[in-house]
Amino acid sequence: MSAIRFEQVEKSFGSHVKALDGVDLTVADREFVAIVGASGCGKTTCLRLVAGFEAPTGGRITVGGKPVTEPGPDRAVVFQQFALFPWKTVAQNIAFGLRNKGMPSAERQERVAAAIDMIGLSSHADAYPHQLSGGMQQRVAIARAYVLEPEVLLMDEPFGALDAQTRVVMQEELVRLARRNPRTVLFITHGVEEAVYLADRVAIMTRRPGRIKEMIDVKAVRETERWEEHARIEDVMDLESFIHLRTHIWKSLREEKPAGR
């Protein structure tokens, strides 16, 4: 059981900036929820609160029924800028969290090798992050998170720093990975199509101070319209049901007037 629950969560920075104003959101166990919203609406703040990097100034956040107090390996984070350790190789980066858990060396090596295999970087196990492309680095960051078998996976615009082609490949890979090995996922993005393609539900946020404006159930549509039968992202994006959802979310976001106008 590892649902994420936001209860009337508020977050202010200093006395002037109110980032979140009463966020209510539940991500069920093994559910994939994407939060979309304009830049600066507080969606990344939501993720940072669940990760334990920041504390809410009001309300409550629980993971698996327990309030979040500090960062921990039960809530693995994938950062937009990868945040790999540049002085460690691919294998050492992925092994880092397992070493913290005190896992015996033999088991650790096995798990790391499996994770490297999963992301298709077996020939780069001893490479350093700067020797890899952006897409490869983000794969390592995803493996570093997945290998911990965390209850919850927090992804903060993980594909935002990648070029368009790499992004599409990574999105397809993430779908395969999430199907094989489902986790409770909170996924932050400003890409509407990405959110609809990946998530079970999409949460639309208002402008700052952020609240959840609308929840879109993508999973029901995906299942009745059989998106799974299409392996390629562009084929899914061509489906009428996909376009319908995407346009709906776009319109909902457009209704949000830019701040100060």
Next chain:
Amino acid sequence: MKFSRRMCVGMATLVVIAAFWYVATTGLGLISAGRFPAPSDVETAAVQAFVRGYPDTTLLVHVLHSLRLVALGFLVSVTLGVPLGLLMGWNRTAEALINPVFLLLRPIPPLAWIPLAILWLGLGDGAKVMVIVIAALPPAVITTQAGVRSVPPQIVEAAQMLGTPRLRFVWDVLAPAAAPMIFTGLRLALQASWTTLVAAELVGSLAGLGYVLNVAQQDLYPGMILVGMAAVGVLGAGSTALLGMAERRAIGWAQLRGAA
């Protein structure tokens, strides 16, 4: 190879300077031997220093004596300074406690400590090492602290979310992330060690390069002064090169990243 090309240019510069030196002294006699020695004077002095010894013992003994002081002072500075810098960079309370002391002590020239050092530790090596440490400690501390401050917050957060225990966080995240800056600090500390050494050895020494320089000055012996200075230069450059090799070995990742 690019590297050897650079070496050639460097060598050429040295050759030109040597030629100019020869022409200005021995060749045209523009500079009198009493002010600046001719190459032949330096050669005589060098032979004397290496073979017969000046004063008392050979240059090798003086070099070893000085090397020992610099190594001691440098090592003490690093083993105290790097952990202190890590602590001050990471812990605001520690910084608030220690920084005022540093702010007060830093403007005092290290050589101004010599009287106190002699009072405390006598005329032996202890006082000299202390003066070297006083000169070399601040750069080690300050650059390490700045290095910790410049660690990207996301690296710290990544370590936190991976459940890194405190001790491992310091030696396996903070220290390597700050390592490029720490090595800059080590280089500054090494330079400070050498520059302070000679002055520290001017007082109450019976060996060492500073002592050679001091005696040569009293003997009005320009050739030997130059030999002493050259020895300090060569040793300083050599030890800095050694440190550079250690740096490339330890944090090759940082240099590769810079090249990418």
